[in-house]
Amino acid sequence: MDEKPFESMNMVPFIDIMLVLLTIVLMTSSFIVSGKIPVNLPQATASAPDRSEQRTIELDAEGTIYLDSQPLTTEALGRTIEEEDRETAFLLRADQAVSLQHFVDVVDVLKQLGFGKVAVQTESGGR
Secondary structure (H helix, E strand, O other), X not given: OOOOOOOOOOOHHHHHHHHHHHHHHHHHHXXXXXXXXXXXXXXXXXXXXXXXXXXXXXXXXXXXXXXXXXEEOHHHHHHHHOXXXXXXXXXXXXXXXXXXXXXXXXXXXXXXXXXXXXXXXXXXXXX
C-alpha cells in the first residue's frame, strides 16, 4: 500500500467560513452597540380597503371620542360596544395631534373587551 503522508491542509474552505462568520458578527454588532434598531414611522401607503361592515371610532385633536359620529367618554364607549359581536371590525381614526394616552385608552378598551379586528386609518403619501 502506497500511502502519502499528510503534508498540507487546504485552507480555502476554512477562510470562506471565517469570512462568512465575520460578516455576520459585523452586521449584528451595529444593532447591539446602539441598543435598538432605529424606526421611523412613515405615513402608510394606500392599501386595499376592507369592505366588510365595520364601526368607526374617531378621536379629535382634543381627545373627544366619537363612536359612529356620537360623542362618548371612554367608559361609555366600553359600555356601548360591550354587547357587540367580538368579530366586529373597528376602524380607528385619530387626529395626529391627539394625545397618545387618549389613543391608548381607546385601544385598551377594545383589547379588554376582546375585539381583535381593529384597523388604524392613515393618510396616503409621505413627507
